[in-house]
Amino acid sequence: MEALLNKYAGKLTAQGLCDAGSPLLGGIDAEFVWNRDDAAIPMLAEITRGLNINSILYAAPAEPYASLLNFLAEHDGGAECIRPEDSETRTFLHDIPLVRELSASAVIAALKKRKGAVIPGRGIVTWGTVSPEQAFVTFSSICFASFVKFFSDAAVEARRGGLDPNTMRRIVSTIAAYDNYVSGALAGVHLFRGPFEARGDAIGAIIQAGRRTVECRLVDSFFGNISYRLGGVIYVSQTGSSLDELAGCIDPCPVDNSSCAGITASSEFSAHREIYSRTAMSAILHGHPKFSVIMSMLCDKKDTCANRGSCHKSCAERRFVCGVPIVPGEVGTGPYGLCNTLPPAIAGRRGAIVYGHGLFTTGERDFTDAFRSMVDIELMCVKEYRKIIETL
Amino acid sequence: MYGWTGKILRIDLTHSSFTVEEPPASLYESYIGGTGLAGHYLRNFITLPYDHPDMPLLLFTGPLVSTKSPASGRMSIMSRSPQTSAVCDASVGGRFGTQIKKAGFDGVIISGASNAWRGVSINDGSVTFADAEAIRGESTSRVAERVNAASTAVVGPAAENGVLFASIVTDGHYCAGRGGLGLVMAAKKLKYIAVNGSGAPGVFDEDELAKAREDIFRLAAASPALKGALGISEFGTGALYDLMHSRRMMPTDNFRATRFEAAPSMNAHEYAQRYQTKKTGCAGCHILCKKRGAGGQLIPEFETMSHFSALIGNSDIDAVVEANRICNEAGMDTISAASTIACHLELTGGSISPAGLVDILNDIAASRGIGVELKAGSYRYAKKLGRPELSMSVKMLELPAYDPRGAYGMALAYATSTRGGCHLRAYPISHEILRKPVATDRFTFSGKARIIKIAEDMNAVIDSLTACKFLFFAASLEEYARAFHGVTGVTATAHDLLRAGERIYYNERAMNAMNGFIADDDDLPPRFFADSGTGGDGIDVRPIPRGDFLRARSDYYKIRGLDENGMPTEQKCGELGIPWKRS
Numbered sequence: 001m002e003a004l005l006n007k008y009a010g011k012l013t014a015q016g017l018c019d020a021g022s023p024l025l026g027g028i029d030a031e032f033v034w035n036r037d038d039a040a041i042p043m044l045a046e047i048t049r050g051l052n053i054n055s056i057l058y059a060a061p062a063e064p065y066a067s068l069l070n071f072l073a074e075h076d077g078g079a080e081c082i083r084p085e086d087s088e089t090r091t092f093l094h095d096i097p098l099v100r101e102l103s104a105s106a107v108i109a110a111l112k113k114r115k116g117a118v119i120p121g122r123g124i125v126t127w128g129t130v131s132p133e134q135a136f137v138t139f140s141s142i143c144f145a146s147f148v149k150f151f152s153d154a155a156v157e158a159r160r161g162g163l164d165p166n167t168m169r170r171i172v173s174t175i176a177a178y179d180n181y182v183s184g185a186l187a188g189v190h191l192f193r194g195p196f197e198a199r200g201d202a203i204g205a206i207i208q209a210g211r212r213t214v215e216c217r218l219v220d221s222f223f224g225n226i227s228y229r230l231g232g233v234i235y236v237s238q239t240g241s242s243l244d245e246l247a248g249c250i251d252p253c254p255v256d257n258s259s260c261a262g263i264t265a266s267s268e269f270s271a272h273r274e275i276y277s278r279t280a281m282s283a284i285l286h287g288h289p290k291f292s293v294i295m296s297m298l299c300d301k302k303d304t305c306a307n308r309g310s311c312h313k314s315c316a317e318r319r320f321v322c323g324v325p326i327v328p329g330e331v332g333t334g335p336y337g338l339c340n341t342l343p344p345a346i347a348g349r350r351g352a353i354v355y356g357h358g359l360f361t362t363g364e365r366d367f368t369d370a371f372r373s374m375v376d377i378e379l380m381c382v383k384e385y386r387k388i389i390e391t392l
Numbered sequence: 393m394y395g396w397t398g399k400i401l402r403i404d405l406t407h408s409s410f411t412v413e414e415p416p417a418s419l420y421e422s423y424i425g426g427t428g429l430a431g432h433y434l435r436n437f438i439t440l441p442y443d444h445p446d447m448p449l450l451l452f453t454g455p456l457v458s459t460k461s462p463a464s465g466r467m468s469i470m471s472r473s474p475q476t477s478a479v480c481d482a483s484v485g486g487r488f489g490t491q492i493k494k495a496g497f498d499g500v501i502i503s504g505a506s507n508a509w510r511g512v513s514i515n516d517g518s519v520t521f522a523d524a525e526a527i528r529g530e531s532t533s534r535v536a537e538r539v540n541a542a543s544t545a546v547v548g549p550a551a552e553n554g555v556l557f558a559s560i561v562t563d564g565h566y567c568a569g570r571g572g573l574g575l576v577m578a579a580k581k582l583k584y585i586a587v588n589g590s591g592a593p594g595v596f597d598e599d600e601l602a603k604a605r606e607d608i609f610r611l612a613a614a615s616p617a618l619k620g621a622l623g624i625s626e627f628g629t630g631a632l633y634d635l636m637h638s639r640r641m642m643p644t645d646n647f648r649a650t651r652f653e654a655a656p657s658m659n660a661h662e663y664a665q666r667y668q669t670k671k672t673g674c675a676g677c678h679i680l681c682k683k684r685g686a687g688g689q690l691i692p693e694f695e696t697m698s699h700f701s702a703l704i705g706n707s708d709i710d711a712v713v714e715a716n717r718i719c720n721e722a723g724m725d726t727i728s729a730a731s732t733i734a735c736h737l738e739l740t741g742g743s744i745s746p747a748g749l750v751d752i753l754n755d756i757a758a759s760r761g762i763g764v765e766l767k768a769g770s771y772r773y774a775k776k777l778g779r780p781e782l783s784m785s786v787k788m789l790e791l792p793a794y795d796p797r798g799a800y801g802m803a804l805a806y807a808t809s810t811r812g813g814c815h816l817r818a819y820p821i822s823h824e825i826l827r828k829p830v831a832t833d834r835f836t837f838s839g840k841a842r843i844i845k846i847a848e849d850m851n852a853v854i855d856s857l858t859a860c861k862f863l864f865f866a867a868s869l870e871e872y873a874r875a876f877h878g879v880t881g882v883t884a885t886a887h888d889l890l891r892a893g894e895r896i897y898y899n900e901r902a903m904n905a906m907n908g909f910i911a912d913d914d915d916l917p918p919r920f921f922a923d924s925g926t927g928g929d930g931i932d933v934r935p936i937p938r939g940d941f942l943r944a945r946s947d948y949y950k951i952r953g954l955d956e957n958g959m960p961t962e963q964k965c966g967e968l969g970i971p972w973k974r975s
């Protein structure tokens with residue numbers, strides 16, 4: 001347990017979600033274990049005892065997340081929760097409770113209903129029932145969702161002419177820092193060159209590209225998915241696997257379904273398989289780059305469209321950002337699943353964005369093009385977003 | 393009252409009479425329904441022999457049944473197990489739970505015993521009793537056909553002939569399989585229960601229920617295990633077969649090995665191709681995990697596929713289908729039947745042909761030949777031959793198709809399960825193998841004691857709601873708590889429901905303690921601590937470290953609020969509002 005606590009404390013700081021020394025993680029089997037000493041431990045222990053859980057995380061998010069969360073908490077007029085509209089929130093978080101009083105009883109009341117809660121001005125508390133990884137994922141998702149909500153709300157506000165100078169300054173500085181970071185992503189990137197003919201080479205390339213995607217912060221919670229087609233087999237990352245830790249987490253899935261061993265494959269396996277069946281591509285990379293997601297959610301017709309409120313699953317418009325198609329679609333399968341909308345949209349293009357969710361890119365021989373396209377499209381989306389803000 | 397009907401039907405077979413009870417709302421809030429409420433009503437009788445006329449057979453639905461809550465059409469059947477002497481319940485799919493609810497009841501308590509074979513028909517608020525002597529000895533499908541009701545629960549020849557692992561078969565092929573509940577029904581000389589209902593429970597807030605339903609559907613669609621291209625909606629629970637093979641934890645040759653070479657040719661894809669399978673399933677379910685062949689063949693579930701192939705060394709896929717059919721028609725638990733045969737093969741040093749398999753199953757069901765010995769289950773059979781350690785069971789209930797050496801949480805969960813060698817009480821395969829809600833290290837006990845306790849509480853809630861556990865590969869109690877509130881109007885968070893789950897599970901521990909179960913019964917067969925499984929492909933399947941197991945079990949007792957011998961305490965009973973009785 002102690003090793004897991006330290007692992008996720010390290011990931012929180014490595015991903016820029018927390019400053020070093022901030023994450024406080026506790027785990028309990030028969031006895032409590034903590035990753036470090038802190039005055040908040042008695043309160044967190046009380047919270048843990050008040051729930052039926054095995055791990056808890058409390059940390060102040062790093063900038064810009066801290067400021068963005070505080071802004072959202074302040075600007076919702078005393079609301080009990082923040083309601084982001086990205087896919088991650090809609091599917092897994094539902095909403096993000098705000099706890100305005102730092103007490104064990106208030107936090108317990110919120111965490112009895114949801115996987116995590118924000119205490120404005122102080123931090124985020126999240127929990128897990130089988131592993132501190134759940135607490136880490138929820139923390140990361142809250143940061144991601146708040147980022148997406150802040151910038152998508154700000155763009156709408158800007159178009160209405162209501163953006164105040166302080167908010168504008170925050171946006172400009174955050175985008176500048178983000179732009180610099182992503183722009184540097186391509187520097188020195190040399191991914192293995194394909195086509196790969198051996199299983200081991202394909203798997204090695206997947207592992208390498210996955211790790212690089214995380215290092216460049218093109219995913220949240222280390223999720224996303226990745227695959228490579230080799231003959232009659234698609235090698236795909238497992239569901240819930242961290243793209244930076246894919247060794248041992250890649251399922252071989254025969255395209256003829258002759259084995260179900262890949263039942264643990266990514267929830268987007270159906271979409272990957274359909275893309276391969278429609279194209280000559282060999283590599284698919286899926287990440288959650290923030291401005292691709294934000295731009296997918298900005299639509300001029302949102303207030304008047306007959307499908308308003310259902311943009312994530314039934315958009316009748318043919319939408320593009322910088323020539324990249326934007327499609328509706330929910331995670332996985334089902335009548336509104338992105339497995340239905342994404343494959344036709346991405347055929348003949350280097351990528352496609354799923355509304356409020358993330359970006360899929362492809363490569364014909366290896367992951368070089370897929371990775372480059374992901375960075376390029378994200379930078380184009382940053383540029384487009386800037387245009388909205390600066391024009392208005 | 394919303395969701396619940398507020399009425400429980402009591403049927404007395406001794407006097408062919410019935411009464412209706414209206415429990416207080418507080419009882420529903422404490423025990424929810426299904427397994428929880430059934431356990432409450434079982435408590436005062438649990439020390440009676442299973443065949444005592446006063447021993448109740450309980451059939452209970454949950455508050456979500458017969459509403460739009462996804463995959464919530466199940467029920468629990470509960471009593472004291474003839475096979476284990478412990479508490480025993482089975483979550484059963486099909487239509488029976490829905491029909492009971494439509495007939496106006498949350499549950500049915502059957503007590504007493506008839507002198508001659510009877511059938512009971514529940515038609516909305518009324519109950520009639522019929523002579524069933526003429527259908528004595530009939531198979532389960534024949535009885536269901538002759539009774540011709542909206543839903544039926546039937547025992548077959550196996551129960552009539554004293555098979556200790558006799559099942560109750562509802563709606564043709566949904567089985568209360570484990571622990572011999574069919575024998576409890578047979579002890580009352582009750583051949584069938586038929587039910588026709590026409591009512592509908594009230595729902596507190598249809599909009600809230602619709603929102604919860606949408607959230608649950610969204611999560612199910614995002615789940616590879618449920619709705620993925622290789623998931624159980626497409627391939628049935630048999631989709632797990634390849635996974636167990638690839639993880640080298642498929643019980644083979646009575647758990648002497650963990651890899652079956654013929655597995656790739658006996659997987660779910662092979663069944664789909666060979667039998668051109670189609671989807672079917674329980675009332676109100678969109679997953680539809682059951683499969684039928686184009687010719688009407690009932691396609692085996694995962695446990696049956698695995699145990700009637702790898703566990704007994706059979707590589708004939710048609711023989712697996714036929715074995716499943718025989719068990720279904722005779723009313724026998726497939727897991728215990730296959731495991732008892734595997735034990736017999738190890739003890740005798742023999743192997744089995746497809747024809748031999750058919751013969752031995754028919755012998756067990758008819759209680760003839762070697763079947764006279766095997767109908768008692770593997771433990772009693774092996775013990776009689778002086779080798780009880782060759783029964784791969786916990787509390788005399790045979791283990792399902794997950795080798796515990798390949799998943800240590802599963803090892804602990806088998807041991808602590810209140811009904812014996814059962815995978816469903818905590819189902820750690822969810823995180824140890826299927827990676828939900830996140831993956832855990834399957835080869836360590838670290839953290840597993842609390843994980844198992846939490847999961848047992850959660851599954852007790854699910855079996856009380858009475859929803860399908862498979863949906864919880866995707867959704868959580870967070871979403872179902874909303875459905876619960878939408879249906880019943882009772883405000884309860886996921887963690888409030890877990891508190892009820894803790895009460896329900898502790899009550900089961902208390903009942904087992906009253907029957908003399910102690911820590912020694914929370915253990916695995918010695919083979920798992922002494923012998924390796926079949927390693928390879930970079931997977932090392934070692935014996936389970938005994939010391940680590942015992943430490944984890946000790947931690948579990950502490951976390952569960954039991955004493956060092958696994959016994960309930962007065963303090964914890966008081967905290968949970970459960971009557972305490974020194975055992």
